[in-house]
Amino acid sequence: MVEITVCGSAVERAAAERATVTVQSRWSAPSPEAAMHAVAEAHDRLVTDAEAHEAEGAAESWHADRVWISHHEEWVGEGQPRRSVYTAAAAVTVRFRDFEALGTWIGRVGLHQTHEVGGIQWSLSDATERQRARAARTRAIADAVERAGDYAAAAGLGAPVIDAIQEPGTMPPGPVAPKGRMAAMAMEAADAGPAVSLEAGELEVRAAVEVRFVADALRHDRGSAGD
Known part of the structure; x- marks a missing residue:
């Protein structure tokens, strides 16, 4: 044998049947309050959109579980004191069923300076x-x-x-x-x-x-x- x-x-x-995209709201300002205020407004718009897409059936799910703020000193010029810069960011991730709705949303949110669109992750339904x-x-x-x-x-x-x-x-x-x-x-x-x-x-x-x-x-x- x-x-x-x-x-x-x-x-x-x-x-592909699903498309997952992350949109980050990001802003820098001289104070943490100003940075967080700009990001909070932008983030609220994204959350409202995500909720609407899910309610309409265009999106399968969404989550917003990332927020951060950082600080660094920026060089201004020779002999000048460094300037403090605070950067805040928050992210919303949406998993779409409707690719046309996703394309329209990306085109719209991309017009705002506070928004940064990440890459799309394609996948199948479970x-x-x-x-x-x-x-x-x-x-x-x-x-x-x-x-x-x-x-x-x-x-x-x-x-x-x-x-x-x-x-x-x-x-x-x-x-x-x-x-x-x-x-x-x-x-x-x-x-x-x-x-x-x-x-x-x-x-x-x-x-x-x-x-x-x-x-x-x-x-x-x-x-x-x-x-």
């Missing part, structure tokens, strides 16, 4: 990710079976039988950087400000599995030689 150990893998693809992961795992097993069969045939062995299955390492399947159709961004005119047209690329869900097989050597009958 011969052991054959192979690694099977598979990739499932699906169009249900789609589970479905694609299940399909990838099934195909990974089939890939391992095919590989083991090829090795067994090449080595002159019988049909391999699965003896053990194990996931290699700790690499859970999940979306990676968009491939194929890349995320495209283009500016369009709108009354409330420029909207951003967003098209998400396909995301990949990967699965890998290590499978150990056993196979018997083929027996070749030999005829008896006559006297």
Whole structure:
């Protein structure tokens, strides 16, 4: 009996269904009160927008769990005393279902000097990710079976039988950087400000599995030689 150990893998693809973006309100001023006041007003506008998007169904969820203030001394000129500068910031993160609504919102908030828009993180819905992961795992097993069969045939062995299955390492399947159709961004005119047209690329869900097989050597009958 011969052991054959192979690694099977598979990739499932699906169009992005969710887009998560973080918008930060940030302002610097000579006093902490002035910096915090400007940021508080800007942050309130973002929270109001996030609540409205969620209520309308354009967003799946949102949270605002980051706020900070810092201080540094700014050089003014030779022989001049340094000037104190206080910087305050707060952030709102929204997970959108509606990419058109997201593009419109980015175009609008980008008009304010206090707002900084971070990168967009594309993802699948939980249900789609589970479905694609299940399909990838099934195909990974089939890939391992095919590989083991090829090795067994090449080595002159019988049909391999699965003896053990194990996931290699700790690499859970999940979306990676968009491939194929890349995320495209283009500016369009709108009354409330420029909207951003967003098209998400396909995301990949990967699965890998290590499978150990056993196979018997083929027996070749030999005829008896006559006297």
